[in-house]
Amino acid sequence: MIKITADSTCDLPPELLEQLNITLMPLHVLIDDKDYRDGVDISPKDIFRYVGEGKTCSTAAVNTFEYETFFAELSPKFEAIIHICLGSEFSSCYQNAKLAADSFDNIFIINSSNLSTGSGHMVYEAALLAKEGVKPVEICSHLNSIIPKVDASFVIDKMDYLRKGGRCSGVEAIGATLLKIKPSIEVIEGKLAVGKKYRGNFDRCLTNYVKDRLENNDKIDTRRLFITHSDCSAETVATIKEAVGRYIQFDEIIETTAGCTISSHCGPNTLGILYMRKN
Template sequence: MKKIILSADSTCDLNHELIGHHNVNSFPYTILLDENTYKDNVDITPAEIFRVYSEKKILPKTSAINVAEYYSYFKPWIDDGYEIIHVNLGSALTSSYNNCCIVANELKGIYPIDSHNLSTGSALLVLKAANMIKEGLSAKEISDRLNSHRENIHMSFVLDTLDFLHAGGRCSRTSSLGANLLKIKPVINVDNKSGAMDLGNKYRGTLNKVIVKYINDKLSSYDNINKENIFIVHSGIDSEYIELAKNTILEHTDFKKIHVTIASCTISCHCGPNTLGIAFETK
């Protein structure tokens, strides 16, 4: 059986500890900001994006990973006799998955996985793949199981402001102003059957009250939660809110591991600062 390389788009938002522990390789998206080009989470961070927006009202453009980039990235491993499991940002949100499939058709031994998800929703698939590699499953078996498992992953996040969705053309200025004035904080859910994003509950109040309500509502929606892992992902938020989220999770469900990670620039630039989300699995 061939050895397997585990890889993912950088938008899976795994932290450095998990990347090192599970030997995950990742390829960054390209960020275009203020006439400069950066590699996501390599030489630019969400904090820098928010600073530029605050000073100049400029949002970045993100560039999907193209065919040539994937080809150059994968080919040395294929030439060395490896097979590759690569988890992509959901195809409903980017052309990267389709570009990855084009390369996989040419370089045999690559298994692109459409996560039907984003951020740490796809990270949960990466961790599942890592465990299956350790168990000795073949790349084909891992690919089949990941594709079957996608609908067991639940990813959502709550926004502190609609300013960035408005700036990116995803909501009207009237909606943005109204939500901010009324202190409405909407939840965005990821549809794990398609990867599209849908509007969920709209909470009203301070961020600390909303975070508690949001997490309790999400975890109460399922009675078959897998208690192995849960992710808290944020775009840059005070540590007090992270601790509040951790405590709320543990008061509701006794997860073995709570992972905290910062969302990539590709994700954060659409959400804005103080965004916080959770991702978990059901059985």
């Protein structure tokens, strides 16, 4: 039997993790001087509360010793473990997991070159193939082949969290607020880039974002789409589901909540549609 594991940043919903027997390795969330484990003893709502209280929030990678301990428990129980990491440009998780895996002969480490459900697509694919009995080397080959096909992007309502994390200046954040600019953030070749900037009401910006991504786009793999968001209202998510349906009928639309890593950098009211391209 093959075991699929992943960093907690893949943002897959608990029911899917349980259904496909996927085990997560939590990253660290640092609030002032206190260390929490992503999704275990802290949630995005906790982060928003702490930040609202003026506390400093940051995230940290899983270290090599933690990965070694994690793999040592699983390695004897399975034919192989395939671990999908947060992209190497975003964290040292991949490098640390690779070092840890050197101590084992049945552990495969995949650099997703992505984050959130961009990585989640790969974790899901791996779990489905493992369930079908596909060999580990073939699963890894498939995962590496789809890395450039994953389309991951988000729209951010306010730039306060990006400013606090040092990812934009105070002047940029203030200017964006005054002009009601909602930037889209895209993963391109494993790195974050600013995409189109939308203006106006958040829901209208999101609707235009969905149109830009999906309208007249025949290169999309229609098997699956993730709507991943950070503390958006049910009404907003419903609006986006409806907007998606106007352009493409996906076999499966999965709503997921962004975990602590995305939430700590982007803040509440962040939403993205994440899918794969055919080529």
